[in-house]
Amino acid sequence: MVPRYVCTHLAYHEAQCRALDELVVMSAIAEQTASVDGADRSGCFFVTDAWRRSGDGWKIAARYSTRAEPAPEASLQRMFGK
Numbered sequence: 252m253v254p255r256y257v258c259t260h261l262a263y264h265e266a267q268c269r270a271l272d273e274l275v276v277m278s279a280i281a282e283q284t285a286s287v288d289g290a291d292r293s294g295c296f297f298v299t300d301a302w303r304r305s306g307d308g309w310k311i312a313a314r315y316s317t318r319a320e321p322a323p324e325a326s327l328q329r330m331f332g333k
Contacts, residue, residue, distance in 0.1 A: 259285070275302040278299045
C-alpha cells in the first residue's frame with residue numbers, strides 16, 4: 252500500500268512561541284515538499300500550533316495553516332538561501 256501523505260522535506264522558518272501556563276502557541280512559516288495520494292502539496296505555509304501540557308509531556312491540541320503569501324525575492328534569498 253502506498254502512503255497517502257508523503258513528505259520528503261519540511262523546514263520551519265521565523266518560528267515564534269508564546270507560553271501561557273498550560274498552553275504554548277507556535278507560529279512559523281513551514282516550507283515543505285510533499286504529496287497526498289500523488290497530488291503535489293509542496294510550498295510555503297503559515298502555520299499556528301497550539302500545544303497543551305498533558306501528564307508529563309506536551310501534546311498538540313490544534314493546528315491551523317494557510318498558504319503563505321509570496322515573499323519579495325530578497326526575502327526568499329535571506330530566508331531560504333535561494
